[in-house]
Structures are given as C-alpha cells and as structure tokens.
Amino acid sequence: MNPAEVDNRNLEIDPLKKFETMGPTDVATDVNTYRLKVTGKVERPLSLSYDEILKYPQLTETVLLICPGFFSNNGRWTGINLKSLLQEAQTKKEAQYIDIVGAHEKRIRIPLNALDQKRIFLAYRVNGEALPQKHGFPLRLVYEDAYGFDWVKYVDEIVVL
Numbered sequence: 001m002n003p004a005e006v007d008n009r010n011l012e013i014d015p016l017k018k019f020e021t022m023g024p025t026d027v028a029t030d031v032n033t034y035r036l037k038v039t040g041k042v043e044r045p046l047s048l049s050y051d052e053i054l055k056y057p058q059l060t061e062t063v064l065l066i067c068p069g070f071f072s073n074n075g076r077w078t079g080i081n082l083k084s085l086l087q088e089a090q091t092k093k094e095a096q097y098i099d100i101v102g103a104h105e106k107r108i109r110i111p112l113n114a115l116d117q118k119r120i121f122l123a124y125r126v127n128g129e130a131l132p133q134k135h136g137f138p139l140r141l142v143y144e145d146a147y148g149f150d151w152v153k154y155v156d157e158i159v160v161l
Helices: 050-054 082-089 112-116
Strands: 036-040 046-048 058-067 071-081 097-101 107-111 120-126 140-143 157-160
Touching: 036 082, 046 050, 046 082, 050 120, 058 120, 058 140, 071 082, 082 112, 082 120, 082 157, 107 112, 107 140
Parallel strands: 036 157
Antiparallel strands: 036 046, 058 071, 071 120, 097 107, 097 157, 120 140
16 A cells, blocks of 8 residues: 555554554663754754653644555554744755654655645654554654655654755
8 A cells, every 4th residue: 555545534543552563663762861853954953852842732643654565553643743843943944854863873854845745743652652662762753645664763863954
C-alpha cells in the first residue's frame, strides 16, 4: 500500500500492543538530560527539555504508519506541531527544508511547504499512552503519506536548511 493512496478515516485504531516496529528499538533516552535542538537557518536556536516540549500546544491526529510488505498500524498520535517550533526559532526567509535527525544519524529531509499540506509532526504519545521506547521515545516523526522508514525515531534535532 502507498500511504498517499490510503484513506484511513474509516479504519479501526490498532491497539498499541499490536503495533509492530522496524529499525532501532533499544535506544535508551534519559528524559532528565534529553534536549531537542532546532538549529541551522534560524535566528534563535532552541534546546528544549522534554518537559518544555510538553508545554507546547498539542495536536492529535489519526495517521496510518505503513512499512511496505511488513505491516501497517493505524494510530492516534499526539505531539507537537513542527511549525510551532520553527516559529519560535524564527526560521530565516531563505530556508526551504528541514532535516529531522534521530538515532544512529537517521535523517529525513522535508520541504517546509509540505508542513502546510500534510500531517507532519513530532509525537510523544500514541493511542493515549506515552510513546514506548521501541517506537521512538521521547519523540518520533509522524509523516502522513510517507512510508514508515521515513518516520524517524528518537528525534533529537531539527536542522533548518
């Protein structure tokens, strides 16, 4: 299934215990020392603790995660809007992309204009529960219309390009 071609509005929410995963699952993050950095073409670089992230307005969206040939999981993801972070960091006018960086230098590049067209955000909860370690705690990219290998886990930096 191509995520961009699937309408998940009438699909059941999959229980978290049935969620499958690929890629790294054992990255341990100390929530007391964790920082999410926003760097690159910004006027005001950010370094946010997990508690500071939780103070931002949250959003919850039902988004289908598809790992082609392996599994699909329809979940209710809760997290922080990337645009809120970029506004606070004061993205420079010439910026065109963001790189979302996670464990083992995994990164994905997203055009800034895609943030207005799709459900793309950083999740810290799924189906009402804290994001489990194996699914990317403390933050995982939720990226509507992208395959699961682009849903970066253990996000610790946003680089504005």
